[in-house]
Amino acid sequence: MDRFQLEKTPYFDITATLECGQLFRFAPIDGGYRVHAASHAAEVLDKGDFYDIICDDSEYFKRYFDFDTDYAAIQSSLEDGGMLSEAMAFGRGIHILRQDPIETVFSFIVSQNNHIPRIKGIIERICDALGEDMGDYRAFPTIDALAQAGEKFFASVGAGYRAAYLDRVAKAMQTVDLGQWQQLDTEQLRAQLMAMHGIGRKVADCILLFGFGRFDVFPVDTWIKKVYEDSYPGMPADKMSTLLVQKYGKYAGFVQQWLFYFKRTKKTMDKTNKLS
DNA sequence: AGCCAGGAAGAAT
């Protein structure tokens, strides 16, 4: 058991960071959230003027939550007086998590053409069936466990047509040298990811951003398309992504996440308001 | 009830 505290600032908010769609293994608990990441677990408790983080490895989670990046400086450099400023104000406290590469590969294959609540369920069932027993939870499975599971297993947990992708990628990943992948530049690493069956441009960019800490990417999904449908009508997603990386450079990934969270969350809030 | 979801592969054009 390990533990550390974090003074609150406007530039880290646990709810925005967890609810912005970048990870799938977390759940609200009394007074905060519980997070599972690879073979690690943490509880982040809101104590009013600080967060109390109880976990198995403080060093792991200090890096995981990306407390070394200067989000205030990034945001001030991006202010445009328009939608991006509005989105940053809305998601002021989002941090891009430094997630496990393997976990992001499989999680974002599951994510394609799928709803976030369903993605969570599928990943949870995969972990429950194949992950190492860590006591009160199960770790994300190892590559070997995933590779031995078989396509029928992935179909049985509700992965649908993605079951074949998961099976093939698991077996392919057994021969990958992750250390070597870390040395590649973003473009080369994207090509390696997209060479695998079931990983296209958007899923590759999510893996690059969330699993490899590459911020010079701009995943374009259905929500980002809605953000830009007026500015770039009819533009294909991959072209839009390339354009936005050129526009926002090394901060593209942050911009994408602020816009995604803003668009997607505001939509659900509008729905809720209509009902009441 | 039907629409749609953090898309991608394969076929058709």
Place this chain on the structure above:
DNA sequence: ATTCTTCATGGC
């Protein structure tokens, strides 16, 4: 090199 179709599943 671009568009069109198909692909399982279930939350809403």
